[in-house]
Amino acid sequence: MPFWLRINMFFRSFFLQAGWNYVKYQNFGFALVMMPFLRRLYRKDPEVLPTVLARYLETFNTHPVMASFCFGAMAKKEETIAETHNVAEYKDQVAEWIGARRGLSITAASIGDRLFWGTLKPLTLLLAIFVWMLLGVNFLESAGAEIPIPPLYAFTACLAAFFVYNAIALFVRWEGLKIGYESDDASCFGLTRFDWNRTIYNAKRIGIFFAVGIILFGVYRFFDGVRVDIHFIARAVLVLSFVMFSFITRRLRLPNVYLYIAAVIIFNIVCLF
């Protein structure tokens, strides 16, 4: 794949979800990303482009970062379709293309959801909180917002989270295109080149270390310099009971946001009576 074509597809991959809809999901984005490649491949036969594009406008849904593996693999498969000499061969190749698109998009989505949404995003959140805590930013108390923070301190932590997440995401986007294009079905279009499970496992180990550390540090900050009276104890018990309650609501698959809204209502009722 020529370098400039790869750059073009890489840039367009950022708009994969632009036309997201509930029927065919990312189909418009998929067609948009593949457009420069298809235009180049069928430049001698441009009248077939609408027919080819119709295949790309069918249902497509995967993780936006891992999608680059699909773009590379589908480009390679499209080259095979373009080289067919008869209708039977063409139909076989198209059927293979459809199967590969479906299988690869599901596998890539599964890896991407676990790696990016399930691990890397919460891990970089903890990284940012950890950096803020190291810089002495107090965000646990309501009054914490009234203590000014130098902008440099405020932006250091979020820049750390931004760069760590994007360094990995951009690497996967860029390399995925190349690897997907150069690999074959045997290696699941390059997906087996990385040990995703090990990466996720290691990232989760770091995450659990950060999460426990931050909670312990937070508890220390919560009690540090506070006069322990009946109001403080009542407050701590109420907060703790809601944390315990969150474990139950999680089992019921009820998001925390509804627990917070319930907390506001219950605390208001308790306070008023």
Add this chain to the structure above:
Amino acid sequence: MTLSLVLLCVFAALLELDTTYAFQTLISRPIIAGPLMGWLTGDVAAGVQVGIFAELLFSDISPLGGIVPPSGVVATAVPLALYSLGIELYFGFFAGVVSAVLYSFFDMLLRKTRFQWLVFLEKRIGRKPEDITRIVAATLLLSFLMSFLFISAAVWVSSRLIFALYPYIPPKAHFAFDLAYVAVPWIGLAALIPVFRLKTR
């Protein structure tokens, strides 16, 4: 609304595009959007706090498949806009969270409406494949405008409502909202422990 609030709504609507429709560099996540918006409204500390709280609160919902999580940008922009108008952060945060939940329903509605144009758009691309770039650009512009209108309306309605109710809010209600607000990071941090359960091997 003042000019700075309009600018904040424009900025928030631009960031909202990053959540789903374009880039997805996660500059729109509350821990990054919060300090940026706080800087715009003149209080970085409030931005940091709201950003952390919003992100921790929504950390247990991921955009898997067709799930539309509550918008972190809306949950950050609304409280900071209200805070710049002199409303306490604990009231603003509640308004922001409710607006963020409503925004997810609004976004779902937009996505459902979009597929009604699908047949027409596909036919158009079939006739003129080059039009796909224009169609995607138009979709982005429409999403931006819808987000801007929603965020502006959320800020305007909640500020009017809180100012109207303010004389009638008893001091105990202030305490209750503050207590629920302070509980947010603890609920969020507790939710992060199961996220990192080692079940991949």
